[in-house]
Amino acid sequence: MSKFREPVAFEAPTADWQLLPFRFERINGRVLLTNMVGEHLFVSGKDFEQVAEGPLPVDSSLVRRLRAKHMIRQESEPLPIELLALKARTRYRRLSEFTGLHIFVASLRCEHSCPYCQVSRQSSDKTLYDMSPETAALALDAAFRSPSANIKIEFQGGEPLLNFELIEDVVARAKSRNEEAGKNLSFVIATNLALLDERVLDFCDAHGIYISTSLDGPADLHNKNRPRPGRNSWELATEGIQRVRERLGIDRVSALMTTTRSSLDRVKEIIDCYVEQGLSSMFLRPLSPYGFAIKTKSFAAYDVDRWLPFYEEGLDYIIELNSKGVPMVEQYAAIILKKMFTNDDPGYVDLTSPSGIGIGAIVYNYDGDVYASDEGRMLAEMGDTTFRLGNLHEDTYEEILLSEALLQPLDQSFTASAPMCSDCAFEPYCGADPVYHHATSGDYLGRKPTSGFCKRNMAIFKLLLDRYEGDPSTRALFRTWAGH
Amino acid sequence: MIALSSKSQRARLAEPLPRSVWRLVDRGTLTSQRNARAFLITDEAATPDGFDLYLARDGLRLPRELANLIQLPAELNYLSGDDVLSIGDDGRRIRVLWRHTSRQNSILLTERCNHYCLMCSQPPKTGNDDPLLDDAFELIRLLPRDSEEIGFTGGEPTLYGEGLIDLLRLCRSLHPEAAVHVLSNGRRFSHSEFAESWAAVDNPNMMVGIPLYGTEPALHDYVVQAEGAFNETVQGILNLGRMRQRIELRVVLHKLTAPVLPEIAEFIARNIPFVDQVALMGLEMIGLARANIPKLWIDPSDYANELVEAVTILDRSRIHTMIYNHQLCLIPRSVWPYTVRSISDWKNEYHPECMTCSVKDDCGGFFFSAKYKVSDRIKAIPAETSAESNLLSLAQV
């Protein structure tokens, strides 16, 4: 039997380590390192000095960890480069799919009068504020121009069910076109459910349509946010949710919340409300800057400071619920965790670089105007048409998608070339939001040191990493969310 | 422990045997087929004629009139019809190549290897053993059509290069429905022409099982005792992945690999997530492993946390994960759904403690070699707790 050789025989041939691209941030006395594709590692301050300034030894536990995460290599090794390239390629793969989410604003009319809503109109004149079949046909043309294998058509408003005939028309035409196009076609109606009836349910059942609705929390909170004649928005929403679940299927309805200042002290009640409604997924949304910003020309950072404890308390409560066997996913965390722990793209257009405006999701307004995003449409309603890309009745698809109105914000907000973002260790998890930054600071890039978007996201990344590192069962939960 | 290799008690041959590989026929499997067939005498009744070779079980009187007759040793009395043997031309050395009743036949192609793993259960030899490959070709030609699983091992089978590819093509031709599994360190696939040759066999039922023992070269290369192994192995896996070939990764768990098992799982999930399955394997205390017990031995219950974490990481990345060769009492209940009762039936034994264990039938037991080293925490699982946890359906960690 030959002799066995000791570990020293298998160490790297030299201590001449080549650094591979990585970024760092100091967090609570430790240093977070992230590689080109968002894999992370925590090291001590002392270990970090070795990494950044050298010399690293030929072998050590630190060296092995850095090598495994493709932050260092021996120059003679092609494998780490190849693996990084493969992972990067997977991360960017979705870009070439192009626009997958097509939002059709079926009607601006709405019988609610929510104070923060900028878009809806109180009117019974259908011709003024409803999308016409002609406009819808042009929008479908545009949607099917996208090379994406998956096309999701989402009906929004106002209240899209007020123009239900148009929805029926669009679904029928889309399916008919799809017989040749062969896309993976899906439909969502974003509705407050007040107008849900058997006809709508029958239709959704026949065509596999999903429902997205709003549920801000307990009745008093929700109804205060969403006044309507009868003051029963919450009752209609929750009844509607149950009706859809029973008629169409348990997973056919999802709910989103709008967070207002009144929500900030009540996160557990809001989550409990979702649990009581049998929902297993929620999205702890940030405060929207848009209405406030347009009125005052600034978005106070203190709003982020007040929102962060809301999020932290909510996340911890959701983790606790999961440990008791109550399934509940926090969607924003799940999106970020997917970027942290996989090479997959969650396809969430509001947290990605390049930004998802236009190239991930696009909005066809009732009048044929095309907007880069729903927030861009909202700004237009308030007088700022920066993100209006054109009109279906006047401009070609090429003119719309290649307009400066779209290309400029995409280009200028790209995080890999943005000040501070380009150095930021969290950049692989983050995204560009040119609409937010335009609305709050006047340019597409914003100034990240004072950006509420940056502050909020950085705090969330640190929070998620902290919880992940702290506890094996949270790790398992986060891995489950990342894998969805 | 079933003997697979032995010597005949007596051989009476008119001349040296004309072939080495023989398929056994007994009364239950008797047909008119005589080609490459040897008759197995299991009783004292008259023997059918026309066979080129007769084998008699130990304890029977040997018929005088048979020209070519070999008497089996007692330890080979278990043989029966449709088993396949390789016999030396003097009738003395006998290797059992295939047991028809077993689901776990593995065909040894060579004992040569370019690795020298610290825990190798088949210690490498250097001499030319090409006849093993020749025997394998003959075996594949003789196997019944309904053979379900055909496993090839070594040493390192890819050392044969195109010879291995030819064998695999023969398998595909003659046994297209069989699941073919080849164990290999994968390094030869780092040459893309070889990966392409492999892919050109075009057998969707073929899979290669490749060991991975670390996330970077220093640990993996040390465990397999070969510089450059990690990089070539992973490169090979990438090449096979490009060609859409089926891959199983195997991690043997011991003191060197268990502490970094979650990192290995992370590495797999992030870099080579396209593999078809991952097998986490308990250590078999034979071969070179015995010489390295101090370096390798760790009680499985001491790596319970790492095991759970690794399984979680792989499972959530939708990579099919299986735990082999671990006694159920030593690993957390939450990972029992991932266990496979897998110790080859020619190797397994049980501990006295197991006799009162309520999950004995679901547990793989031990390798016979465990007598050299076994956990002192083996404990029968009482019946009440196992009834609540009928967990051997797929469940979450």
Add this chain to the structure above:
Amino acid sequence: MTERTVSFDRAAQSLDAVQRAVYRLSDRISCDIAETGETIEVTVHIPGEDKDSEAVLADLRNEVLDQVLRERIRTETEDVRKLVLAMAFSKTGLTGDDV
């Protein structure tokens, strides 16, 4: 508002590193930057009283050091980064979407 001046040696810290550090801290301070022959002079305007200024200046100095490190890492890894991206987006060498 307090004003303090910090001096950085140009040989040890590039103007770019100093600018990036100042940018990062711009939620708390604003700065004028002037280059002399051998130094970079940063005049820091800190809202509030002088007693708060030491902590902010310490943060600035540390941030400059970190930016120097970032610059070094960026420079050292620039070629490899391009190589990885070129490979990631090349049509040959890497085939298939699932690998």
